[in-house]
Amino acid sequence: MQTLVSMAKKNLRSSSMIIALVFIMLLFQILTEGILLKPLNVTNLILQNSYILVLAIGMVLVIITGHIDLSVGSIAAFVGAIAGILIVTYHVSTPLAIIISLLIGAIIGAWQGFWIAYVKIPAFIVTLAGMLLFRGLTMVVLQGQSIAPFPKSFQGMSSGFIPDLFGGGEIHLLTIVIGVVLSVILIFTELKNRRTQLKYQFDVSPTSVFVAKLAVLVAILLVFSYVLSTYNGIPNILIILALLILIYTFVMRKTIVGRHIYAIGGNEKAAQLSGVKTKKVTFWVFVNMGVLSALSGLIFAARLNAATPKAGNLFELDAIAACFIGGASAYGGIGTVPGAIIGGLVMGVMNNGMSLIGLGIDWQQAIKGLVLLAAVAFDIYNKNKAS
Amino acid sequence: MSEIILEMKSITKEFPGVKALENVNLKVKKGEIHALMGENGAGKSTLMKVLSGVYPIGTYTGDILFEEKVCEFKDIKQSEELGIVIIHQELALIPDLSIAENIFLGNEQANKGIINWNETTLKTKELLTKVGLSENPHTKITDIGVGKQQLVEIAKALSKRVKLLILDEPTAALNENDSENLLNLLLELKKQGITAIIISHKLNEILKVADSITILRDGQTIETLDVHGGNITEERVIKGMVGRDLTNRYPKREPRIGDVIFEVKNWNVYHPLHSDRKVLDNINFNIKKGEIVGIAGLMGAGRTELAMSLFGKSFGQKISGNIYLNGDEVQFKNVSQAIKKGLAYVSEDRKGNGLILMDDIRKNISLPSLFSISRNNVINENQEIVEAEKFREKLKIKTPSIWQEAGNLSGGNQQKVVLSKWMFSKPEILILDEPTRGIDVGAKFDIYTIINQLADEGKGVLVISSELPEILGICDRVYVMSEGRITGEVERKDATQENLMKFMTKTRG
Numbered sequence: 094m095q096t097l098v099s100m101a102k103k104n105l106r107s108s109s110m111i112i113a114l115v116f117i118m119l120l121f122q123i124l125t126e127g128i129l130l131k132p133l134n135v136t137n138l139i140l141q142n143s144y145i146l147v148l149a150i151g152m153v154l155v156i157i158t159g160h161i162d163l164s165v166g167s168i169a170a171f172v173g174a175i176a177g178i179l180i181v182t183y184h185v186s187t188p189l190a191i192i193i194s195l196l197i198g199a200i201i202g203a204w205q206g207f208w209i210a211y212v213k214i215p216a217f218i219v220t221l222a223g224m225l226l227f228r229g230l231t232m233v234v235l236q237g238q239s240i241a242p243f244p245k246s247f248q249g250m251s252s253g254f255i256p257d258l259f260g261g262g263e264i265h266l267l268t269i270v271i272g273v274v275l276s277v278i279l280i281f282t283e284l285k286n287r288r289t290q291l292k293y294q295f296d297v298s299p300t301s302v303f304v305a306k307l308a309v310l311v312a313i314l315l316v317f318s319y320v321l322s323t324y325n326g327i328p329n330i331l332i333i334l335a336l337l338i339l340i341y342t343f344v345m346r347k348t349i350v351g352r353h354i355y356a357i358g359g360n361e362k363a364a365q366l367s368g369v370k371t372k373k374v375t376f377w378v379f380v381n382m383g384v385l386s387a388l389s390g391l392i393f394a395a396r397l398n399a400a401t402p403k404a405g406n407l408f409e410l411d412a413i414a415a416c417f418i419g420g421a422s423a424y425g426g427i428g429t430v431p432g433a434i435i436g437g438l439v440m441g442v443m444n445n446g447m448s449l450i451g452l453g454i455d456w457q458q459a460i461k462g463l464v465l466l467a468a469v470a471f472d473i474y475n476k477n478k479a480s
Numbered sequence: 481m482s483e484i485i486l487e488m489k490s491i492t493k494e495f496p497g498v499k500a501l502e503n504v505n506l507k508v509k510k511g512e513i514h515a516l517m518g519e520n521g522a523g524k525s526t527l528m529k530v531l532s533g534v535y536p537i538g539t540y541t542g543d544i545l546f547e548e549k550v551c552e553f554k555d556i557k558q559s560e561e562l563g564i565v566i567i568h569q570e571l572a573l574i575p576d577l578s579i580a581e582n583i584f585l586g587n588e589q590a591n592k593g594i595i596n597w598n599e600t601t602l603k604t605k606e607l608l609t610k611v612g613l614s615e616n617p618h619t620k621i622t623d624i625g626v627g628k629q630q631l632v633e634i635a636k637a638l639s640k641r642v643k644l645l646i647l648d649e650p651t652a653a654l655n656e657n658d659s660e661n662l663l664n665l666l667l668e669l670k671k672q673g674i675t676a677i678i679i680s681h682k683l684n685e686i687l688k689v690a691d692s693i694t695i696l697r698d699g700q701t702i703e704t705l706d707v708h709g710g711n712i713t714e715e716r717v718i719k720g721m722v723g724r725d726l727t728n729r730y731p732k733r734e735p736r737i738g739d740v741i742f743e744v745k746n747w748n749v750y751h752p753l754h755s756d757r758k759v760l761d762n763i764n765f766n767i768k769k770g771e772i773v774g775i776a777g778l779m780g781a782g783r784t785e786l787a788m789s790l791f792g793k794s795f796g797q798k799i800s801g802n803i804y805l806n807g808d809e810v811q812f813k814n815v816s817q818a819i820k821k822g823l824a825y826v827s828e829d830r831k832g833n834g835l836i837l838m839d840d841i842r843k844n845i846s847l848p849s850l851f852s853i854s855r856n857n858v859i860n861e862n863q864e865i866v867e868a869e870k871f872r873e874k875l876k877i878k879t880p881s882i883w884q885e886a887g888n889l890s891g892g893n894q895q896k897v898v899l900s901k902w903m904f905s906k907p908e909i910l911i912l913d914e915p916t917r918g919i920d921v922g923a924k925f926d927i928y929t930i931i932n933q934l935a936d937e938g939k940g941v942l943v944i945s946s947e948l949p950e951i952l953g954i955c956d957r958v959y960v961m962s963e964g965r966i967t968g969e970v971e972r973k974d975a976t977q978e979n980l981m982k983f984m985t986k987t988r989g
Contacts, residue, residue: 293862348857349850356847359836366794366825366833367848367901368816426838 121446132324142441143330144389148412151385153433159358159425160216164223166408169390171227177240177400187246202383210375232402241399251395254325265326272318276311342430358425418468485510491542500526501699513676515686518696519920524679532566533559563643567633573621580604580617583636607635627658645676655779683714695720730953733932738769741940742909747801749789761964767940774955775944782964783944787911791825792818822908834898837887842868849905871900892923911942948977
């Protein structure tokens with residue numbers, strides 16, 4: 094019983110955000126009279142938020158190291174513009190254009206990472222400069238105009254769906270199959286983890302709790318894939334997103350690099366004296382952020398089917414808010430990728446829900462601001478109570 | 481003299497899960513210096529926080545009587561109004577403000593919100609004279625040493641018309657000279673009628689200045705000793721603190737010393753910011769297998785700088801010289817190379833450089849050694865937990881579990897985590913910088929035992945310490961540093977405090 098209580102306490106922060114997300118979803122499900130969770134709208138939710146979620150993944154790494162990146166929106170716009178010029182104006186093939194774009198993102202990240210990690214200029218200043226610089230450059234290369242339209246092959250990244258190999262008519266069968274396969278994989282990995290933990294004679298959660306938790310996860314996975322299958326199936330972007338979330342969660346939780354990133358944010362000096370190459374790691378965190386900003390820019394351009402000078406406006410703030418709502422600490426050292434994703438979804442569902450019930454953009458902004466403040470206040474209240 | 485200025489009656493204070501204080505009683509006479517002693521975690525700081533209103537009325541039970549009046553402090557401001565001022569271990573000065581600004585911070589000499597700088601300066605000068613500090617009131621705090629900063633804190637307390645001054649480990653970060661100054665100042669203030677409560681681990685200092693000593697153990701009052709009654713020795717106080725006789729403060733060991741394992745030749749290092757200032761001048765020394773070598777020296781002699789510059793060039797610039805490991809010349813370009821080749825450095829600044837306070841014990845222990853428990857860069861967390869558990873048992877780290885945040889541990893246990901961390905990296909050479917600073921007597925013994933074990937395993941151990949008895953108690957051979965040079969090398973059998981001190985104060989020219 095005691096382990097159960099201590100476990101619940103330890104997971105309070107992450108589970109409370111999931112509870113908040115479920116609550117917000119239920120609230121808007123009722124307010125919108127069931128529109129929110131309609132298959133069409135669920136698909137929309139994913140498409141609408143994908144580019145912010147991609148940014149949030151990179152941003153949470155930056156925030157864990159104790160920095161911030163204000164330039165991601167401008168970088169996304171700039172890379173979107175470059176992609177537009179390459180593909181639309183110069184007819185470069187889509188895959189090549191994507192590779193070039195991501196490389197440009199990496200170079201921009203390296204540029205900022207150099208100033209931050211090696212010259213030790215605060216990230217706030219470097220990326221504020223980057224925000225102005227790349228917004229300006231976007232307008233220069235686009236000469237103030239939008240570039241459109243993109244070919245189908247490029248648009249497909251954002252607005253396409255995986256093909257249905259089985260041709261199931263009303264219901265997208267491949268989606269269901271994927272859902273079932275993932276459920277099976279999930280059950281097997283969880284069982285395997287539990288077995289190794291028992292082998293090491295660690296405390297594990299009681300069997301009943303374990304089974305209940307697994308059942309809920311599988312149910313969510315199956316219902317989700319069913320909902321998607323009744324519309325157009327799994328969007329391409331969801332595959333990209335899921336892969337990114339899995340890979341980054343794994344890297345942050347299980348690998349040496351991940352541990353080093355947390356260590357730098359926790360105490361840079363102690364990390365350095367423990368053999369962590371603090372400058373190098375910080376540098377690469379910003380390179381990574383540059384690449385993900387570029388990817389976000391591509392996704393946005395593909396969804397809009399245009400490269401515009403206004404693209405990516407205020408993306409940085411949504412991404413940063415997602416991290417903080419998801420439990421990251423502004424002082425560094427604390428935060429998780431799944432947390433940032435949940436934070437992003439909280440923002441996304443609120444945006445979508447408030448639009449559906451016809452609330453103006455003015456009130457939406459105000460309410461989002463309050464939610465961000467409330468989430469962080471709740472976090473700090475919890476921490477004070479714990480100590 | 482016998483008038484009671486402060487009485488704390490059956491104070492009980494609980495934190496979630498722990499009783500920090502249980503029915504603690506404390507009586508302080510007017511005009512005396514009253515020492516509060518006890519091991520880390522005995523409840524000394526908690527008791528003082530109750531007294532000064534850091535923990536407000538309602539969060540504890542029991543009564544506080546100050547000058548025979550019952551006090552119910554809601555915050556520090558209220559206790560300060562009555563003349564109770566606490567100076568914390570970590571000084572609460574703002575580095576970029578001047579001495580004068582710091583002294584009158586929160587108590588500005590102002591008229592209708594406009595600060596009168598002339599009066600501020602004048603009053604500061606008066607206060608500085610009182611504490612015997614000859615500095616310009618406009619000097620920034622960053623530009624004066626820790627010893628002088630401590631005096632500024634006291635001047636600040638005096639500006640608040642202090643009647644009862646509480647000092648939490650005032651000399652922990654000070655060198656012998658500055659400590660001496662501070663203690664003399666306390667005696668001076670006593671003559672002026674100011675009562676003081678002092679928390680300290682340094683027994684010799686306490687016995688020099690204190691009139692009475694109250695000993696706490698495990699959150700309870702054990703006894704109050706009258707120093708002037710005579711027969712109060714260090715051993716007597718230790719017995720009260722640990723609850724048993726600690727006849728030997730240093731564990732016994734039969735050294736088995738082998739060949740030279742680590743040698744440094746012609747080591748020169750310049751200051752990281754001032755490239756013309758030589759910090760270390762032609763240092764030569766060696767460590768043998770199974771040997772504990774001490775480095776003695778005053779603050780600023782360059783001991784920590786030497787250790788850090790050797791440890792992957794973590795300090796200084798224009799570093800030159802040679803390092804030999806088992807007779808072969810090696811180079812440590814960065815910290816991870818130094819670790820891989822078998823060097824470990826336990827920093828003097830446990831919280832700032834040694835630990836990641838927000839991370840749990842397990843993560844702290846494994847950080848330098850992640851490669852050894854990983855495959856393809858993926859950490860085997862199960863193995864990590866097993867290893868951390870091993871060290872928790874072996875080093876007797878007092879904690880509910882290895883999932884405890886390092887920041888929640890007492891100083892002694894934090895140091896054990898740091899030692900675990902560097903033992904796990906399986907080094908050949910361990911450099912321990914002030915390994916027992918701010919640690920209570922019982923835990924010190926544990927740390928010495930661990931150091932002895934490491935030497936017995938055939939490792940080379942270098943101990944940097946400011947406490948001469950410690951150097952004499954555990955080292956086989958001692959190097960003495962002064963002004964960035966090695967001024968002497970003394971074998972254990974020849975070493976005395978006197979001859980070490982002679983080398984420590986040997987200056988150039």
